[in-house]
Amino acid sequence: MSSFQDLGSLLLVRGADELDHAGGTLYVHLHRVAKRLTSLGASDTLVLAGLAHAAYGTDGFPTHLFDWQQERPVLEAVIGPDAELLVYRYGSCERETTWRDLAEHHTVTDRFTGTSEELTTEELRDFVDLSIVNELDVLDHAPALAPKLRLYLQELVPRWQSLASPAVLADATRILHL
Numbered sequence: 297m298s299s300f301q302d303l304g305s306l307l308l309v310r311g312a313d314e315l316d317h318a319g320g321t322l323y324v325h326l327h328r329v330a331k332r333l334t335s336l337g338a339s340d341t342l343v344l345a346g347l348a349h350a351a352y353g354t355d356g357f358p359t360h361l362f363d364w365q366q367e368r369p370v371l372e373a374v375i376g377p378d379a380e381l382l383v384y385r386y387g388s389c390e391r392e393t394t395w396r397d398l399a400e401h402h403t404v405t406d407r408f409t410g411t412s413e414e415l416t417t418e419e420l421r422d423f424v425d426l427s428i429v430n431e432l433d434v435l436d437h438a439p440a441l442a443p444k445l446r447l448y449l450q451e452l453v454p455r456w457q458s459l460a461s462p463a464v465l466a467d468a469t470r471i472l473h474l
Contacts (some may be wrong), residue, residue, distance in 0.1 A: 309363065312361055318433070320437070322350060325437070342422050364387065366467075385423055386427065404423065
């Protein structure tokens with residue numbers, strides 16, 4: 297069995313298919329994000345991170361499937377250290393203090409610990425690609441949130457254009473009419 301299949305099974309065991317999320321369940325959302333990342337040419341590591349991106353909850357979705365303080369090794373054993381680190385960064389990111397100025401400072405603030413970390417160019421690209429693809433999926437599947445989220449993304453994505461991969465940026469530009 298592949299890491300992707302193992303992770304899918306683990307997400308089911310953890311109840312991702314029982315949690316409501318935009319367009320159905322969290323499980324369905326996670327798969328849509330991973331599928332979109334795959335279609336945009338993302339690495340296997342980024343696709344696995346996309347499938348697990350809400351494992352520790354997020355600043356926008358507080359429900360978690362794994363305890364970030366005690367269960368990071370469980371997730372790492374299934375998806376590997378690089379994908380798990382991206383999942384942790386994504387889930388722990390304090391969006392209000394990170395997202396707006398990310399292109400200028402390259403720093404992610406951890407909402408769990410209060411610490412900040414400067415990311416490399418590659419780490420930033422993966423973090424931004426995952427963030428954009430996740431938000432585009434929410435935009436596509438949460439009509440009540442769409443007007444406000446669309447405006448927010450229309451402001452944010454151009455700020456991140458130097459960080460995102462060309463494929464993700466093109467997808468966002470098309471969807472957001474930038």
